[in-house]
Amino acid sequence: MTVQRADARRNYARILAVAEAEVAAHGADASLEQIARTAGVGSATVRRHFPGRRALLDAVFSERIEALRARAEELAAAADARAALLDWLGALTTYAASARGLAGALVQDGTDDQDHVNACSTKMTEAAEPLLRNAARAGAVAPGVTAADLLTLITGIALATEHHPDPAAEAHRLLGLAMEGFSPLR
Template identity: 60%
Template sequence: MPVQRADARRNYVRLLEVAAQVVARDGADASMEEIARLAGVGSGTVRRHFPSRPALLTAVFAERVDGLCQQAGHLAEADDARAALLDWLREVNRSAATFRGLAAALVRETSLAEVERAHCASARLTTAGEPLVRRAAQAGALDPAASIGDLLALVTGISLATEHHPDQKEESARLLELAVRGISPTMARKRS
């Protein structure tokens, strides 16, 4: 792959940042023209970096998953294992609705096998979150029977349950906090 000029790299990074915000706000059908306008570039610049909507969505999706995996890595050595796990789960929860919209749009425009091969988001998030779950369980802050798969399924369920709620972000955050109090009731009582 050829090395990008500095301005081209800045444009690419800016486009991804703006695209992530617009997709989070408007869903996977967000306007590429609006993304270009908000990023301060022309639509030709968007098309040079992302020749199709699936290419843009794939990049946003990968960026989100990469960010969550990096965050899990940083939190893995935090002093408070419970807080580290909960911080990460809250961020996964915030991203879940966007992931669902991106995945649905990519499936519409490509084959499911291509999407799964390209991202394997579930496997990557499971691998990234496992050390956080293990440390929280060892610290007595999480039921040892709870797995990373259980917690990711919980977040996915919350995302699905709140999909059509007028304020999905607020409602999904509220439900996650309710679930946290349920899976860690002794910790919730200590804070009261």
């Protein structure tokens, strides 16, 4: 394990704080060069800490992603598997619709290249799988629905509602419509 120098830790913290603000303002496509300028460091310093945009976005969203992962773990023991899955998907929708740039961070790029693994998406897919398995065992979801399908759905809804006057409300409305498609009440 390498120990970072104090100045490297300060640079990391400053870059991350600026990146959070830039992503909130400009979404997942926030300029890495602008982040470096605002943080008072060079582009090489940003790339040393965050080898690519995906790594930077993973760091920006890591705390919220961890909270959603922990919530899924709590809900996995719920007696009502359908309600647990819908509760978690609602929490993910709320966050994805309100945290500008998260939907972009969750988008799978379609490659199998391990250098481009999407940590945010991977963690959310892994968090959803036990909830989905429980719901499937209870007969509460349509056959063939995967955790990746649900994450893609939430991502699409968040991207589609990003510029709506009330993105979270519209995202939840659309999620409700979709729920009736893959998990109809009996």
